[in-house]
Amino acid sequence: MTVRSLPDFPWDSLAPYKERASSVSGGIVDLSVGTPVDPTPAVVQEALRGAADAPGYPLTYGTAPLREAVAGWFARRRGVPDLDPDGVMPTIGSKELVAWLPTLLGLGQGDVVGFPGIAYPTYDVGARLAGATPQVVDGLAALGPLTTATTPKLLWLNSPSNPTGQVLGIEHLAKVVAWARAHGVVVASDECYAELDWREGATEPTTPSILDPRVTGGSTEGLLAVYSLSKQSNLAGYRAAFVAGDVSLVRRLLEVRKHAGMIVPWPVQQALTVALGDDAHVAEQKARYAARRAQLRTAVEAFGLRVDHSDAGLYLWATRGEDAWATVDALSRRGILAAPGTFYGKAGREHVRIALTATDERIAAAAERLRA
Numbered sequence: 001m002t003v004r005s006l007p008d009f010p011w012d013s014l015a016p017y018k019e020r021a022s023s024v025s026g027g028i029v030d031l032s033v034g035t036p037v038d039p040t041p042a043v044v045q046e047a048l049r050g051a052a053d054a055p056g057y058p059l060t061y062g063t064a065p066l067r068e069a070v071a072g073w074f075a076r077r078r079g080v081p082d083l084d085p086d087g088v089m090p091t092i093g094s095k096e097l098v099a100w101l102p103t104l105l106g107l108g109q110g111d112v113v114g115f116p117g118i119a120y121p122t123y124d125v126g127a128r129l130a131g132a133t134p135q136v137v138d139g140l141a142a143l144g145p146l147t148t149a150t151t152p153k154l155l156w157l158n159s160p161s162n163p164t165g166q167v168l169g170i171e172h173l174a175k176v177v178a179w180a181r182a183h184g185v186v187v188a189s190d191e192c193y194a195e196l197d198w199r200e201g202a203t204e205p206t207t208p209s210i211l212d213p214r215v216t217g218g219s220t221e222g223l224l225a226v227y228s229l230s231k232q233s234n235l236a237g238y239r240a241a242f243v244a245g246d247v248s249l250v251r252r253l254l255e256v257r258k259h260a261g262m263i264v265p266w267p268v269q270q271a272l273t274v275a276l277g278d279d280a281h282v283a284e285q286k287a288r289y290a291a292r293r294a295q296l297r298t299a300v301e302a303f304g305l306r307v308d309h310s311d312a313g314l315y316l317w318a319t320r321g322e323d324a325w326a327t328v329d330a331l332s333r334r335g336i337l338a339a340p341g342t343f344y345g346k347a348g349r350e351h352v353r354i355a356l357t358a359t360d361e362r363i364a365a366a367a368e369r370l371r372a
């Protein structure tokens with residue numbers, strides 16, 4: 001297998017701005033990464049501790065109660081009433097699945113993997129690791145006339161989006177699914193911010209899933225939903241996520257993962273099961289982020305930035321119509337570190353991504369500095 005060259009890891013280029021922000025009186029407010037800072041819920045910690053005795057190998061497929069808990073969560077929270085637990089498998093966080101899915105599906109040289117133009121960089125990385133061809137797909141019309149060689153084998157969606165916070169509606173998702181089925185394309189939908197929906201008057205429990213029957217017509221054929229508990233449950237350190245959907249696709253992934261030893265540890269499987277059954281801690285965490293978001297958004301706008309999309313998820317996608325690095329620079333002078341939109345694709349060159357993942361105290365400090 002030839003591994004295509006990986007993209008540069010760009011975070012080092014933020015170092016001078018980090019240094020400047022750190023030198024501001026009161027210290028840095030680092031809003032450049034989306035890593036949770038609030039405690040892992042007690043109920044989840046207890047489940048992990050209670051499963052500390054684990055002498056044997058766990059199932060790669062996940063325990064039956066875990067797979068049933070995922071199906072129950074889809075029914076309760078995502079408007080997906082009849083998900084088959086056979087089409088569920090835990091993953092070691094979702095980043096590894098995003099990075100390895102093209103390889104696990106057997107894709108390689110000459111195969112196209114599509115993903116949004118402004119996106120989490122790991123979709124591109126996954127295509128490269130497989131030796132496949134990464135390709136930005138922003139709208140199906142943009143693909144033009146398709147040949148067997150140019151039709152993607154795998155198409156990534158990410159809703160709500162990191163970094164933009166854009167949410168794809170039922171109609172949009174249904175069109176993509178119909179198109180994908182007509183062309184034999186597997187659709188993988190990364191939905192890890194689904195619970196963090198800020199749209200006023202949104203009537204659904206969460207943002208729409210690719211597995212919603214109004215999207216799928218009642219069949220999961222060719223579809224995978226990827227979900228992580230890192231954000232909703234403050235357990236990025238556990239590496240707890242899952243993939244769900246088409247049973248035959250999940251079995252294909254399972255086959256390779258069994259051979260490769262890609263197994264979620266037993267205590268994490270137990271913690272994941274408990275976390276998926278408890279909606280209270282998710283609501284509590286969402287309320288924390290809602291308060292931080294409201295405070296930060298007003299302050300960011302007072303500073304002169306326009307917030308685009310940002311309808312859901314953990315980020316404000318903001319611009320003042322200048323080069324992203326100029327905005328990063330201006331924010332660093334107030335002691336705030338943000339990520340330039342260029343980290344997420346060329347189309348992000350005039351935006352910055354500002355994360356909501358800091359303590360109440362740090363968010364309040366940022367808001368005060370932005371208004372000063």
Ligand SMILES: Cc1ncc(COP(=O)(O)O)c(C=O)c1O
Nearest residue numbers: 093094095120162190228230241
């Ligand atoms: C869009 C998206 N997908 C996947 C992940 C990975 O999450 P994890 O590996 O913690 O499950 C992230 C993390 O920031 C993300 O933003």
